[in-house]
Amino acid sequence: MWNMLRKHALRATLLFLVSCLTVCSPFTATAQPPKRGAIDVRLRLAQSYERTGDFEAALKLYQELYKQDSTNYLVGDALRRTYLQLKRYDDAIALLEKIIRFSPNDVNMIAQLGAMHYLKSDEQKAAETWERAIALSPKQPSTYTLVASSVTQSRLFDRAIAIYHRGRAACSDPTLFTVDIAYLYSITLKYPEATKEYMSYVRQNPAQLGYVQSRIGMYTGKQEGLAAATKIIEEGVQSESNNLPFQYLLAWVYMEGKKFDRAYDVYRSIDENTKAGGHEIYNFAQRALHERAYTVSSRAFQDIVARYSSFDRLAETKFGYAQSLEASDDESDTLKLFGSTNPFPPKERTEADPRPLYTGAIAAYDRVVTEFPKTELAARALFRTGIIKQEKFFDLDGARSTFEALTKRYPMFAQIYMEGTLRLGDVYLAIGALDKAQAEYQAVAGHGLLTNPLQEQAALHLAEILYFQANFKDALEKLKSLAGNAISDATNDALSLQIFIQDNLKQDVAVLKEFAKGDLLRRQRKLPEALTIFESIVQNYPKSDLMDEALINIGDLLTHMTRYPDAIGTYERLLKDFPESISLDRTLMKLANVYERGLRDSPKAIATYQKLLEQYPNSIYVSEARKRIRELRGDNI
Amino acid sequence: MIADSKRKTGDIVRYVRDLALIVLGSLLFSLCSALYAQKILIPMDLKQADHLKAYGIAYWALTKNIEVDWLLNYRGGSFMLDGVALLATECRVRGVTFEEISGAEAAQIYSEVGAENTNMDAVRLEKAPKIAVYVPPNFLPWDDAVTLAMEYAEIPYDKVWDDEVMQDKLLKYDWIHLHHEDFTGQYGKFYATYGTAPWYIEQQVMYEKKAKELGFKKVSELKRVVAHKIKEYIASGGFMFAMCSATDTYDIALASENTDICDVMYDGDPPDPGAQKKLDFSQCLAFENFTLEMNPLRYEYSDIDIPPSDMVATLDPETDYFTLFEFSAKYDPVPTMLTQNHANIIRGFLGQTTNFKKSLIKKTMTILAEKEGTEEVRYIHGNLGRGTFTFYGGHDPEDYQHQVGDPPTDLKLHKNSPGYRLILNNILFPAAKKKQQKT
Structure with missing residues (x-):
């Protein structure tokens, strides 16, 4: 409403101004041609009407102005535009034909006439008119640009492509209009044709490789686009094997499709052809490592080492190789239901690679340490080796010597030194050298405020040692300060141990001491010894509150020892005999895991997970149990 | 004997x-x-x-x-x-x-x-309704709240597009949801912001191709016929549910049967300057007397949407809530079903069409939810022939201002969403056994 009122008000004002102008110049009206100034004012007035959307008023003025001066291009074009706005296509066509009569060789105007016929839904006339425009200068590339542009405006993309192709043939230049044609093919979803054109453009302008990648990248996000681009580029490389930009394009499109193996073959060839001395392979290897394509990244790093002995980033290359090997062997247990180590068998080696897990990674890290002993990478390599020995091989002596070497040789790299010291403490603890462990932890924790996660972790370990030593009072004191820090990662573990000690201190301290002993043995991975302790607790203290925890530990130890039926029996005993235990949901979860991953008995695993859902609907494990059931059922979720 | x-x-x-x-x-x-x-x-x-x-x-x-x-x-x-x-x-x-x-x-x-x-x-x-979602072939479930809700609730659905509608295949379904489609043929009026984005260009070409395939010169013409086909489907006993811009654009498409409201960038020719006067509101399902937004660069279709899409900054997410009406369960079971919820006051959320202006809603419609004390109506329901339809404003009940390219809402984090419940009420509603009303 407001718009309409405003429009009327503006119109009235403008008409008044024009009237004033007319009244003020009574003698110029008819006898003489209008003065330039008067035309300008009327033109501006018409343009104002047009801008406000009052096309009828604008048209009236434009028509008058055109009548007075039909050679004025500005007026003629404005009149055509206004006819178009008012959908008066016949008038627009008549006007254009009149203009064309004055300049019969104006390709642009004839092309526009064609578009106008098309708007009028007279496709045949439109086609004839566009042909007429082409016929004017059939050897001029600009003719085809103008006509195809007019056709494109009419959104007749296929016809525009055909016109460009005709132009190429007529001008005997197959490189003409490449980008235009490629773009039209891409928006009409003809990805193979678009890719062919873009490849042709790269052939003409190798420096435009990045631009072409970005254009092709507009459709490689879709499966059909990616497949089409890959196929065409492969064919291109096959027919022009020496075309380097094509090879880059192929490697890039393989990476887009996560076909790292194939991409690597191409990068190797590029590296050779460009005499890059391994840099192309290195960049590829880093990206593949980042993308978790470990097999191919390790191959690439290894190839650099084999081919380019004087490569300037050899340390990073060898470290990258070791990282790739370690990561490909790695298997994680995210729930950590059975502690920090996964009790179930790791993935099996293939026949092609029968090496025991992680041996390749350790050897690769060793080479970094030996060959680049002064670098931080050597320190990191030692650190990773120590972790593998400690966590994967349970080779505590090996881990100790590795971490000792790290802390002795690399105090200058503060972060890795601290991490190594903490780990060394863990290893000392595991081999029973509690004093040494304490010293290492203390070195990390310091004596002041705990300001970083490593210090907090060290402080937690110090409290654990006190617990293992049956010094419960001091352990509680230490845990108290840790448990108060709500934002620390160590808080949960600290709280859990604090509550455990507090609850059981009220009972029989002797049992707690035994339990702590068993816990230490378990930490040290002395599984049979730990099992004996926990079994003795079960036997000797049947009334103890720690019975359920002891049974869980027995079940866990048996699981680690792959004595699955015994583990199941223990967990089931706990479920049956200790219905008041707060660990029943955890026990059911463990039981289900043993069925699923140990015995690979899906029906029993499902039934156990369902039991968990049924009996403990508020357990923290329900979400995982649901997920596991649905995966085992094969639900499509 | x-x-x-x-x-x-x-x-x-x-x-x-x-x-x-x-x-x-x-x-x-x-x-x-x-x-x-x-x-x-x-x-x-x-x-x-x-x-x-x-x-x-x-x-x-x-x-x-x-x-x-x-x-x-x-x-x-x-x-x-x-x-x-x-x-x-x-x-x-x-x-x-x-x-x-x-x-x-x-x-x-x-x-x-x-x-x-x-x-x-x-x-x-009584019977699990057979569900169809009207979506373009390049659709991704996370584009749309209804499909997100169905995916999360594990309710199966079929996808239909213009071909199926034109072949009257809608009749196979009990319920249809309109993915946030622009039935006016203006491609969401995204031209000013996304006119050069590959997805926008591709979408326009794809739509144009489909229109030509089905014998229409313009996408707007095809969409109008599709809108009419859906109207026939409702009248013959179907249930239609639309959210966001599929609501007002649907009615605008029906009203503009005798005119061209699309500017040159949308259909290749200018709009009819007299389009507004030629609107036939009698064709609309829910709205009347609205004024078109003819500026092709403005991200708004008409004055149905309130506040307009480009003025949503005036809203404060902290105070933006709407209220569900309470109906008589025994006498008005349909609106009662559609408003079942554990919360009466629901957090608002924006969309290309967020709320419907009350004064432009036909008197035959039932208002199910509104922002109290304002002209802003969020949720409406109506009947047509033997069928019914529901319009729900806004885009994603758990993402206050969802933008193109934003990550999808993870409904695992919104299991109790009252806003999403309203969507799912609509899905179950066609399963209800019709019973004699107590009037």
Whole structure:
């Protein structure tokens, strides 16, 4: 409403101004041609009407102005535009034909006439008119640009492509209009044709490789686009094997499709052809490592080492190789239901690679340490080796010597030194050298405020040692300060141990001491010894509150020892005999895991997970149990 | 002869006696069954752990021929089902809270729900509705709140597009959802912002190609015919649900039958300067007397949307809430079903079309939710012929200002979303057995 009122008000004002102008110049009206100034004012007035959307008023003025001066291009074009706005296509066509009569060789105007016929839904006339425009200068590339542009405006993309192709043939230049044609093919979803054109453009302008990648990248996000681009580029490389930009394009499109193996073959060839001395392979290897394509990244790093002995980033290359090997062997247990180590068998080696897990990674890290002993990478390599020995091989002596070497040789790299010291403490603890462990932890924790996660972790370990030593009072004191820090990662573990000690201190301290002993043995991975302790607790203290925890530990130890039926029996005993235990949901979860991953008995695993859902609907494990059931059922979720 | 007659009489007496005993036995058995048989109650009040999956369970039960009673206004619109073990297991696996109750307890609930002095009722859901979503082929489920909700609730659906609509295949479905489509043929009026984005260009070309394939010169012409086909589908007994811009653009497309409202960048020629005057509001389902937004670069279709899309900054997410109306469960079961919720006041959320201006809504429509004290109506329902339709403003009930390219909402984090519940009410509603209204 407001718009309409405003429009009327503006119109009235403008008409008044024009009237004033007319009244003020009574003698110029008819006898003489209008003065330039008067035309300008009327033109501006018409343009104002047009801008406000009052096309009828604008048209009236434009028509008058055109009548007075039909050679004025500005007026003629404005009149055509206004006819178009008012959908008066016949008038627009008549006007254009009149203009064309004055300049019969104006390709642009004839092309526009064609578009106008098309708007009028007279496709045949439109086609004839566009042909007429082409016929004017059939050897001029600009003719085809103008006509195809007019056709494109009419959104007749296929016809525009055909016109460009005709132009190429007529001008005997197959490189003409490449980008235009490629773009039209891409928006009409003809990805193979678009890719062919873009490849042709790269052939003409190798420096435009990045631009072409970005254009092709507009459709490689879709499966059909990616497949089409890959196929065409492969064919291109096959027919022009020496075309380097094509090879880059192929490697890039393989990476887009996560076909790292194939991409690597191409990068190797590029590296050779460009005499890059391994840099192309290195960049590829880093990206593949980042993308978790470990097999191919390790191959690439290894190839650099084999081919380019004087490569300037050899340390990073060898470290990258070791990282790739370690990561490909790695298997994680995210729930950590059975502690920090996964009790179930790791993935099996293939026949092609029968090496025991992680041996390749350790050897690769060793080479970094030996060959680049002064670098931080050597320190990191030692650190990773120590972790593998400690966590994967349970080779505590090996881990100790590795971490000792790290802390002795690399105090200058503060972060890795601290991490190594903490780990060394863990290893000392595991081999029973509690004093040494304490010293290492203390070195990390310091004596002041705990300001970083490593210090907090060290402080937690110090409290654990006190617990293992049956010094419960001091352990509680230490845990108290840790448990108060709500934002620390160590808080949960600290709280859990604090509550455990507090609850059981009220009972029989002797049992707690035994339990702590068993816990230490378990930490040290002395599984049979730990099992004996926990079994003795079960036997000797049947009334103890720690019975359920002891049974869980027995079940866990048996699981680690792959004595699955015994583990199941223990967990089931706990479920049956200790219905008041707060660990029943955890026990059911463990039981289900043993069925699923140990015995690979899906029906029993499902039934156990369902039991968990049924009996403990508020357990923290329900979400995982649901997920596991649905995966085992094969639900499509 | 007499002996024969006596024997026959004796036989009849024995027969009647036996029959009476059988009937009595059956009655007693039924009574006992009713009293002692287990039922499963899926509460939909604040006790429910996952409201959205609860709808999926109701749907799943219907697919297994388990009858579902929707207890309108009872504990947030709870569901009562037969206590089959399979159902309890499935509830547990999907994380849906349920209560196992005895037949006697169930009878008590039914009695409470059916009592004249309560605003409650039980509606029997009989058949899992066959669902279609009108979406373009390049659709991704996370583009759209309804498909997100169905995916999360595990309610199956088919995808249909212009071909299927033109071939009258909609009739195979009980319910259709319009993905946030622009039925005006202006491609969401995204031109100013995304006119050069590859996805926009591709979409336009794809739509144009489809229009040509189906014999239309312009996309707007095809969409208008599609809108009419959907209207026919509703009139013949279908259920249509639309959100966001599919609501107002649908009516605008119907109203603009005799004119061209699209500018040159949308359909290759300028709009009809007299388009506004040529609108035929009698064709619209829900709106009338609206004014078109003819500026092709403005991200708005008409004045139906309030506040306009480019003025949403005036809204404060902290205070943007809308209120559900309460209807009589026994006398107005349909709007009651559509407004079942555990919350009456629901957090607002924006969309290309966020709210509908009250003064432009046809008087025949039922307003289900609005922002109290304003012109802003959020949720409306209407009838057409033998079918019904519902319009719900906004884009994503749990993402206040969802933008193109934003990551999808993870409904695992919004299991109890009252805004999403309104969507799922609509999906179950066609399953309801039609019963005589108490008028």
